[in-house]
Amino acid sequence: MKVLVGVKRVVDYAVKVRVRPDKKGVITDNVQHSMNPFDEIALEEAVKLKEAKKAKEIVAVSFGPAKAQETLRTALAKGADKAIHIEVDAKTAEKLEPFHVAKALAKIAKDDNYDAVFVGKQAIDDDANQTGQLIAGFLNWPQATFASKVEVDGKALKVTREIDGGLDTVKVNLPAVLSADLRLNEPRYATLPNIMKAKKKPLEKKTPKDLGIDLTSQTEVLEVSEPPARTGGEFVEDVNALLAKLREKGAIP
Amino acid sequence: NSTLVIAEHDDAKLSGITLNAITAAQKLNQDISVLVAGASSAKVAEEVSKIANVKRVLVAQDDKLKAQLPERVSETVVAAQKQFNFTHILAGASSFGRGLIPRVAAQLDVSPISEITTVHSTDTFSRPTYAGNAIAKVKSSAAIKVFTVRGTAFEQAASSGGSAATEQSPIGDVKTDLSEFLGQELVKSDRPDLGSAKIIISGGRGLKSGDNFKLLYELADKLGAAVGASRAAVDAGFVANDLQIGQTGKIVAPELYIAVGISGAIQHIAGMKDSKIIVAINKDKEAPIFQIADYGLVADLFKAVPEITAALK
Numbered sequence A: 001m002k003v004l005v006g007v008k009r010v011v012d013y014a015v016k017v018r019v020r021p022d023k024k025g026v027i028t029d030n031v032q033h034s035m036n037p038f039d040e041i042a043l044e045e046a047v048k049l050k051e052a053k054k055a056k057e058i059v060a061v062s063f064g065p066a067k068a069q070e071t072l073r074t075a076l077a078k079g080a081d082k083a084i085h086i087e088v089d090a091k092t093a094e095k096l097e098p099f100h101v102a103k104a105l106a107k108i109a110k111d112d113n114y115d116a117v118f119v120g121k122q123a124i125d126d127d128a129n130q131t132g133q134l135i136a137g138f139l140n141w142p143q144a145t146f147a148s149k150v151e152v153d154g155k156a157l158k159v160t161r162e163i164d165g166g167l168d169t170v171k172v173n174l175p176a177v178l179s180a181d182l183r184l185n186e187p188r189y190a191t192l193p194n195i196m197k198a199k200k201k202p203l204e205k206k207t208p209k210d211l212g213i214d215l216t217s218q219t220e221v222l223e224v225s226e227p228p229a230r231t232g233g234e235f236v237e238d239v240n241a242l243l244a245k246l247r248e249k250g251a252i253p
Numbered sequence B: 001n002s003t004l005v006i007a008e009h010d011d012a013k014l015s016g017i018t019l020n021a022i023t024a025a026q027k028l029n030q031d032i033s034v035l036v037a038g039a040s041s042a043k044v045a046e047e048v049s050k051i052a053n054v055k056r057v058l059v060a061q062d063d064k065l066k067a068q069l070p071e072r073v074s075e076t077v078v079a080a081q082k083q084f085n086f087t088h089i090l091a092g093a094s095s096f097g098r099g100l101i102p103r104v105a106a107q108l109d110v111s112p113i114s115e116i117t118t119v120h121s122t123d124t125f126s127r128p129t130y131a132g133n134a135i136a137k138v139k140s141s142a143a144i145k146v147f148t149v150r151g152t153a154f155e156q157a158a159s160s161g162g163s164a165a166t167e168q169s170p171i172g173d174v175k176t177d178l179s180e181f182l183g184q185e186l187v188k189s190d191r192p193d194l195g196s197a198k199i200i201i202s203g204g205r206g207l208k209s210g211d212n213f214k215l216l217y218e219l220a221d222k223l224g225a226a227v228g229a230s231r232a233a234v235d236a237g238f239v240a241n242d243l244q245i246g247q248t249g250k251i252v253a254p255e256l257y258i259a260v261g262i263s264g265a266i267q268h269i270a271g272m273k274d275s276k277i278i279v280a281i282n283k284d285k286e287a288p289i290f291q292i293a294d295y296g297l298v299a300d301l302f303k304a305v306p307e308i309t310a311a312l313k
Helices: A035-050 A069-079 A090-095 A098-111 A131-138 A192-200 A239-248 B017-026 B040-048 B061-067 B070-084 B095-108 B211-224 B231-235 B266-272 B303-312
Strands: A003-005 A010-011 A031-036 A055-064 A082-087 A116-120 A143-153 A156-164 A166-173 A176-180 A203-206 A219-225 B001-008 B031-038 B056-061 B088-092 B113-117 B124-129 B135-138 B147-148 B165-168 B179-186 B199-203 B227-231 B255-260 B275-281 B295-298
Touching: A003 A035, A003 A098, A010 A069, A031 A035, A031 A069, A031 B040, A035 A055, A035 A143, A055 A069, A055 A098, A055 A176, A069 A082, A069 A192, A069 A203, A069 B031, A098 A131, A098 B095, A131 A176, A131 B095, A131 B113, A143 A166, A143 B070, A143 B266, A156 A176, A166 A176, A166 B147, A239 B275, A239 B295, A239 B303, B001 B017, B001 B070, B001 B095, B001 B303, B017 B031, B017 B088, B017 B211, B031 B040, B031 B061, B031 B070, B040 B056, B040 B147, B040 B165, B056 B070, B061 B070, B061 B124, B070 B095, B088 B095, B095 B113, B113 B124, B199 B211, B211 B227, B211 B255, B211 B303, B227 B231, B275 B303
Parallel strands: A003 A055, A003 A116, A055 A082, A082 A203, A116 A176, A143 A176, B001 B031, B001 B088, B031 B056, B056 B165, B088 B147, B113 B147, B199 B227, B199 B255, B255 B275, B275 B295
Antiparallel strands: A010 A031, A143 A156, A156 A166, A166 B179, A219 B135, B124 B135
């Protein structure tokens, strides 16, 4: 099985994001970035399949500015065999929609005969939760979203998914798209020797033009704003005082 | 111009989030059709036909649509789109809607929009990004607007008062060789579900074990409340993942949210900060949850929670 893994460089999850003064986005300059945590989980699952000899080759792909290469090197250090960077300038990157990224990944997956595409269920910057489903839709491949357990079953994947009321299990025939949820696995750290080795692994560059992808934007961001702030209220002395307050507000009988 | 809402159901009952989605659809001021696709959709279609402001119910019934796999339902949506030419297609942002809607968008070759919280006009919406820390107002130039709706941002439409016409809808080119539904394990509970509960009592790592959640269940039963949990409590194995509230779990906005033994990590707050009244019970006075709580009680939860339960007798 040959697996393509989408990895996105995002503002690190621990950063408290701030809206830019021009209200066109959030401040990303001089802010810690890292691989989207859900993509790390998707990558880890692919690497585990390779270690179990169920996958043969793992290729990490990222669509973004020059700095996306840092994320690809991390992916190589964590076990990807090869990386593909679809490079655009920072300004173009800011306007990319999951739609464009999915088109590019779908094209690569089809042209190079991949058996599966693994992605995180969502990126923690735009929170869109679209890329995997879009790729599957473009290719007319089955999709196993929000995966919390994956088993290879011949030419298919048996996937347990986290859904609203609990879990469900589906079988998707390969080629297929998988999106990783939080509890699928615990991603490994890249070790120093592996980081060194990663520098020698192949990193191929492509442009949207090579892939024939039209980057016309369909979703224009008019304004980004801070959510209405929630301010803390008051401390109450004890349980009785709390219940009195809640009754006063009509929140409890 | 007309709007299509994709109904979520289990072939027996309509899921509540569809009513929230219909309210969002009403804000577009266009005729609303609702598609009920499933293996036995008749009963659900009847339920939908009574919802206020629904003009037409489209029924696509076929055994192949059992369990409503996205690979199959998306074909049905595309077939309905071909026949009726909607300008807007939407569904609630549940696991079902999130799985289906982007796939439909890809098949229609348009860029979808996820989890809108405000409808400004027929092409302009707001949606939260960065776990709700930045709200983006976006304008879509897509030929068809295809999007999901955050349930907690819209009231539920009235489930009676309507009298929509029912019409058959094409099934589409459904292929059965892509995927197969093997089964599901839904957590059974007599308590209201997190999406629709007016009161939620949520437990964190401070509960120390899964057994101790019974303190919360006892209180919940008194109040007719749902029980949720923080990611820390889920990761520690205290409760199942479907109870998780937060950025990566469920987003809730009840009238009253009682956070018990929850410190208030950013990702948890992202899932509950739109609740009307927030109560925090924690023994650590410095816990960040107090910064957003309307009422904070610094106390040992193992004493305070039973005391509350007893006081409600």
